[in-house]
Amino acid sequence: MVEFPDSVLEELVRPVVAAMPLVVARVPETPAAEFGRLRAAADGTWPVRGSAIGQRAGAHFHHGGRTGDSPVRDALDSLPVLLIERVLGALELTVPELNLVGVPDLTGVLGEPFTGAFAVGTGTSEAISGLDILNQIQPDAVPLVAKLAQRLASHQRIAEVLTVDSGITDEQELAAAHGAAYLALAVSIAAAVLPRVGLLPWATQPPAVLGVAIGTAVLLLREAPMPPGYAAAMLAKAQAEYLLPAQSSGSVPVSGHRFALLEDGDIPNVDFTGNGLVAVVPGGAAIRTGIETGHVRILVSVTEDPPLEVETGWEEIVEVSWHADIGGASPVGPGAIEPHLRRLTPPWPGDYRLRVHARGRDDADETETYKLMVWQAPTAPDTVHARTDRLGHRLRGEAEPVRPEPPETAYRWLRRSSLSEAATVTVVTGMDVADVLRAFGADPARPESLRAISEDVLNRQSIDPWVAVLDLGGGAVLAVEDNGWQGSTAPVLTRASAGGRAASMYWNVNADTRLSFAEHGQVLLSEEPFGDLDAPPPVATTLTDLDFSDYRRGRSEMGLVAVQRFTGHGVAAEDLTRVYAADIGFRIVPDLPTLYPHRPRPGIPLDPSAEALTGLPEPILRSLAWWAAEQAAHYAGLNEDPDITASITVQALTPDAHLRARRSQLDDGEHQWVWLTLHRATNPDPLAAAIDAIEAARYTAGPHAANLVADLQTKMTTPNPQ
Template sequence: MEEYREVPAGLADALVPVVADLVPMLRGRIPRGPAAALGRLGAPDAKPDVFGLVVGPLVMGHGESAALSRLRSLGEPVSERLLGALELTVDALTVPIPYEVEAAVPGPDETPHTFGFGMIGGPCAETVTAVRLLDQLRPGLSTLIVALVEELAGHEALVPLLEPPPELTGEKELAAAHGAAHLALAVAAAAPVLRRAGAPLLAGTSAAVVGVALGAVSALLSESPMPSAYAAALLEKRRADYVLPVSASGSASVRGHRFTLAEHTVLGEPDFSGNGLAVAVPGGIAVRTGLGEGQVPVSTRILERAPDEVELDWWDEVVEFSWRAERGDATLSESDSRRHVRTPPWPGDFRVRVHAIGRDGEERERYELMLWQAPPGPDIVHKRGDRLGYVVRGEPVPDIETPPEAAYRWIRQSMLGEAATVTVVGGASPAGVLRAFGADPAEPESAQELAAAFDLDPWVAVLPVEGGVLAVEFNGFQGSYRPVLEPLSREGRTGSLFWNINAVTRLSFADDGDVLASSELGYSEEIADPEVNQALAGLDFGGYRDRLEKGLLAIERYTGYRLRKEDLERMVEEDVAYRILPHLPELYPEARDADGSRAFPGHGPLGADTDRLAFVPEETLRELAWRAASAVAEHAGVTGDPVIAEVLTERRLSREAKLAARRSQLQAYREHSWLWQALHNATNPDPLAAAIGALSAARYAAGPGGEDLLEHARRVVRQR
């Protein structure tokens, strides 16, 4: 049962002289860093931290005292650092114990010495252990000290001791003085009480004194106002720390078809009729949305100066106007300010450029806000393009033609949104498409299980559709490779689009066993095939908007099939997929300049000497390549394998060898993947590429002999 539910009358007054005598000395022993963290507990905007750790939230364990819970919330680095700084001083203190303390707190001879207690849990801070044990031995004593510290901190004789010196003006200095003074008071109050208690084990030790004091001061400072000079110091610090440019992405809460970036709550209904998109309001700006209620994505960029260009391509509407910040620190409406950028923490005139897309509901609605300091200027409408803008401005709504690629905008919110390859093969059968991918039509598996395995082995799902077959690789890319496109196009005219989360793309067209075009979206190249050119006609891939959608439209034009959301949903519902045995990577010749040197010098298995391989005779390059492949086989101990022996003798991959090399790309057959890379690279028709590729693989797969192999190659090139 807890005791000491209230501070006995006269106890605080009796301790005032003791505390007043000890505070100046104790305050000087407290390090500035953790003292500042304690001092900031009442200033949430200051993000209190010590040693890079934010002071944690209060979470009270079952049956814990407030002192123990508050102590744990500070974190082990804080409490242990302060114990280390104070323990020798506390142990050496000569502390008078007033009569009132003796009367209120029973001494060790006045309490039973026979007791039982239990403690469970892993290793924890010494202060936490001490306070936990104190609560077991003397229930309620830490609660008494917490209440006593709070009363003493408000005592008129001690308040002047807690005020920071007037000469301190910096944020950290004020926070440290605030924290150190209150911790010193708490230690000075706890020491005589715990010395009087003198519990059999830990009650009078420095760990218990400092631990209880930290719990008490955490409770006190979390609810206490900061020093009067602190607000100005914190603002000055935040201004000094605010470095432009600043950017962030997140979301804003929409209420009544608007969101705000403001210093305080925006009252009333803003008038958007001027430009139809955004307007300055007292303390911030308001933006008119198509969405009525909910969340919209918003990116914010705060710049040093006006941007060099106006970005129009991506956006439907772009407007610019002036806004006067009253004090700064504007944030997005009802957003978590810790996750979103704030405007500069100072007043002044700003220009604001608001970009919007998707307000008509035909695609994902999102916004970008750009701000920079500038004198007031006229409103500028850089672009008008959505129907909502015309309605809000009270203007006739023109016929805004929806581009044909808009039919594919659903793809961004689908399960293919981040990464996939979509391949369409006209006039083909599912079995023929699967075999061209390198899959076995007789071995279906669950697509969900393959996706959940996440072992990076490739797989594909296929679906018969009108006029052909749809093949989808969820986060895969085999359908973008020439060795797959060529056999696919023998089944029928083939179009393929790959994309991933890093904005890497590849749009490919193939027919009758030939890849007619395959390149990054927007990459300009001459295409001889008129039907491919017709599929690409009028599609501008130079901008960022609807690039994937335009790629899918080009495939539709080329193959005659439009990818539909319901087809993808049907494919997912059927939950059937097939593992792919990957084809071998394409072997490319080493690029050379007109003089025969490497087009991209300075890298390779021999370092700078790799470039000198370009001037070694072809026969010597072949010998280097197969010497490297043999070294890898010897290190792997597989030279006696008949398939590998044949490869090394014939210097080509047999049908069995190609299958083994393909399997080596799968997780279950990775043991000799570097070996098969060396053998495959050695077969490159270009001798220079063969030597470089095989030597590169041998670096990792030839074991101790790898360096000898590379040194031999260096000697060869240096003799030329």
């Protein structure tokens, strides 16, 4: 605890008061206003558009260095670095100009400074770095400034200087005057005190002084009340800036089976027996949820006119009237409100209509979702547009409807599993686990720790494929790829279904999906499941009652239902648990990319080299494709590699060359473009073989690509380019 006599305060008052006006005059209005809104942001009052602080109240930016043991440092760390830099730039030359005559010598207040070696971080701002150095060489210096500032802020003479002119009514000007005054107080005290506590001059240069001052000002402004006229100014600003339509979405905390749309105050106890969903309360409305505690998803839409239609896809829809005494209601629950959800409704009083939509209240495995639509309208009777969930019937005292569970409910566990974001799940029949691994391109004789593979791939930021397998019994094998997709590819499906059937469901974090079915070595269907799928008879029956156009049902879950129906074997959460408990995975050597015939894209002209190839006889095209392979090997220094020379000789990849070409596609594979050139040269379509092989050879040549293109042109103008 830093202690000092009261006489120090009295001696500081006069020079601090004298110095503050110069600092106030030098602080730009915009950053001053950002500081001035700190208390308003902490209180959750009207958000200020364009304010980094106002929209990120409580956010910490973590600019480096230690935090947690220095409140001033933590306060500085809560600001955007650009805001710190703007204040530093505005005041760095002002600090030496301050007239601080009469400041007492404070050397005896603190102990001796540290004189040994210390670490100097490379912070994102000189102000931050300077504060960190001060905290190391004299840990009590920064708390001394903060305590002096806190005490002096309540001194009568300084309180008068901090008071904002009552004639200011504009929100920006009010916030700026408030922020600049407290910044000036903190800067003046830091500039007065730090050079007089026994520190060497190099440690108290303006950036260090301002780092301490800015952090101290944050602490003061979080506690100082806003100026008396600020609430009215903020309301006027909000009303002037509010535009319709307005929309926002996020997450709202729930307690006691309810959240609310309220202007202010706590959610009261409510009787929901009237309509089973929403009840009007003073200043807003309370909404009944299925979960007792937790979070629900919410979308709030405010419009000038009522919606033209009633939306479908919701289980309960109820419309009520409510009166706003002030305006600016927020969706609230216990705890903090997400900044972008604050004060969403119009910031003026009046009568409003609220239409509440609800979905998922009956399903403990599904995140509940609500949509609140608000528009200004005269008071009218409640209207019920939809009443189909079981909870609503129970609350209204009605008999619950009998509704069969959708088939994908059995796979809701997937949303809570490690595969929730991206995976491919494949079920194979008619093969043992070793054959399934070979079908995937993995070696059953080379098991590794599943966790070790996953960590290795993650550390290398690689997408190298790997798979884990599980014998499901009954002649079925489960193959799981966490963040992989080999089970959705035609070559793997073809091999895996050779002894029976194979089906897979792939999904990723970008909402890309692929549902695939294969039987006896033939892929029957493999496409993104949207709406009705044009599926052959063996597959069509598995898709009954699966509406892939309804994304809310979960495409990955419905896909696994189809996989189960097609193969006769389902996947349970316990199966995934067994896979990870075994901790065995297998790396995959992927198949080479599929070769396609050349198809010109409408409206996209070919480059000159490709255009020159069209119309050439097949023998010449084949010759040019393998000439490109020779050139690729030459530029890569592999023209004497036995596998490459053998492949060029027979104009086909030898077995050893094919395996090396596949391995080259891995993250640490060698000579990827050389092997792709050889692979593309084998394309059954001669034009595609020539065009694509030459393209790959150009990448192999790299800085010498211009020479390769020139040699190609020479070769093509030769009477017999073979």
